[in-house]
Amino acid sequence: MVTPAPTALAVDLGSGAVGVWAARRGTVSGPCGEELASAGTLVRRGRVVDTEGCAEVLRRLVRRYPDPVPAGGVVAVCRPVLAGAPDQAAMRRVLDEVFQPSRVVFIDTVRAAAIGSGAAAGTLLVADLGAQLTELALLDRGRVVTARRADIGTRDLARGATVDLLAGTVARQFEDLRAPDSAVRRGMLLVGDGATHPELPAALSAALRVRVHRAASPHTAALNGAGLAAMSLLRHPAQT
Structure with missing residues (x-):
């Protein structure tokens, strides 16, 4: 059985919307909550307050891809600037549950948007x-x-x-x-x-x-930048 090659992924867990970018698959996005909860109850003021709810939203988004996303990918996740260790830990729990990534890197949303x-x-x-x-x-x-x-x-x-x-x-x-x-x-x-x-x-x-x-694409600029960072990490694993 051939093991699928690792995939470069980017995730943006926003208070208003959640987005996923996957190499060779493109971008899928949707409101933060959908039918699960009113917007803002899963991610509030940039902080994940419901890890299971966020994980379920991500699962639903990823299922929109025609081809499944294999586990073990490299994930670049947007974080609010000045995010603390507890905020990052909550985001990591969501990503671990959905993607089982081989590596997770956090990138400030403002930096990702510039890229x-x-x-x-x-x-x-x-x-x-x-x-x-x-x-x-x-x-x-x-x-x-x-x-x-x-x-x-x-x-x-x-x-x-x-x-x-x-x-x-x-x-x-x-x-x-x-x-x-x-x-x-x-x-x-x-x-x-x-x-x-x-x-x-x-x-x-x-x-x-x-x-x-x-920005030309203000809602997806950060996700696109995080995707470029994930692709770079996949090509150069030693990069931080």
């Missing part, structure tokens, strides 16, 4: 405005130098938050980062749900007095 957008060179400001989490990071040659996060996102707009409040949150994060002029002149890359909001990009640009560039 997936083809913008990781030089110094770069990346803002990820998700459903329940807002993250801003300064990257240098694809590495996170410093970052901030806040427990607020686009879903809070339906609960009384305003566009100005979200923009003000990012503006305060921006002031804290003290980004160099080279990054400010380049502008800010915007990914996540907020990038498709009709008012947020302009509000951010006005609040920060910085050009805001929406």
Whole structure:
């Protein structure tokens, strides 16, 4: 019996949606919860709060592939910037249950988004405005130098938050980062749900007095970047 070759996989466990990328299979995604629970009860503010529920969502997504995904793959999983050890342990339990991976590597969502957008060179400001989490990071040659996060996102707009409040949150994060002029002149890359909001990009640009560039594929940029990282790890196992 021939043992299947290891597969490169990428996973993004977002508060609003879960996505999986698999080499030679493409991307599948869906709401975080589907019929199992209301959105936000499986992953809340970027933290996995129901490992079994998340595992079941991933199983359902993977079953959409025409060809089964073999166990033992290399998985790159997006994590919120500044995620702690307990957060990573919860994500690892989900991945172990679904994929039985040979290796798991964590990659900050902001970094993965920069890679997936083809913008990781030089110094770069990346803002990820998700459903329940807002993250801003300064990257240098694809590495996170410093970052901030806040427990607020686009879903809070339906609960009384305003566009100005979200923009003000990012503006305060921006002031804290003290980004160099080279990054400010380049502008800010915007990914996540907020990038498709009709008012947020302009509000951010006005609040920060910085050009805001929406990623071409803001909802999948991080997953695509994590997929590239997984492919690289599969080709070069010693890489960290």
